Amino acid sequence: MSDRELPLRLAVGGDHAGFPLKELVTKHFSELVIELIDCGTHDASPSDYPDFAVEVAEKINSGQADRGLLICGSGVGVSVAANKITGIRAAICHDTYSAHQGVEHDDMNVLCIGGRIIGSELAFEIIKSFLSARYTPEERHARRLQKIVALEED
Numbered sequence: 052m053s054d055r056e057l058p059l060r061l062a063v064g065g066d067h068a069g070f071p072l073k074e075l076v077t078k079h080f081s082e083l084v085i086e087l088i089d090c091g092t093h094d095a096s097p098s099d100y101p102d103f104a105v106e107v108a109e110k111i112n113s114g115q116a117d118r119g120l121l122i123c124g125s126g127v128g129v130s131v132a133a134n135k136i137t138g139i140r141a142a143i144c145h146d147t148y149s150a151h152q153g154v155e156h157d158d159m160n161v162l163c164i165g166g167r168i169i170g171s172e173l174a175f176e177i178i179k180s181f182l183s184a185r186y187t188p189e190e191r192h193a194r195r196l197q198k199i200v201a202l203e204e205d
């Protein structure tokens with residue numbers, strides 16, 4: 052995949068376990084997106100992943116960012132936390148197919164990665180796949196998304 056510009060504003064966050072990969076990701080993508088907002092953590096001292104899920108979600112829900120990227124050790128904690136927040140559709144993707152199909156079909160707006168699971172080069176490819184993808188507004192996808200919105204309203 053080429054390193055052409057990915058015209059989105061991206062909010063990035065993660066805990067101490069995600070910090071090493073987040074540092075590499077922010078450096079790699081800062082020139083490839085319109086804006087990269089680093090929501091922390093800013094060092095490797097122990098921290099709590101829900102705090103960064105909240106920060107990234109706030110950037111999206113306030114309109115400051117188009118998409119989010121969350122990195123913890125496994126990707127599990129940040130995805131569980133982010134999906135508690137209305138308007139956030141987050142998923143762990145450790146392959147490129149899920150990263151673009153999740154956007155195209157499910158309008159996924161937050162990608163979650165495990166910094167202890169995959170290396171930086173694969174992570175870069177997955178993130179590019181996620182950022183390059185666009186939601187496909189076909190009737191079946193819209194119908195399913197409406198059912199998810201209804202779950203949020205329960």
Ligand SMILES: O=C[C@H](O)[C@H](O)[C@H](O)COP(=O)(O)O
Nearest residue numbers: 066068123124125126127128
């Ligand atoms: O799903 C949770 C995340 O992977 C956390 O990054 C992980 O639990 C942190 O582990 P520890 O506090 O042992 O470094």
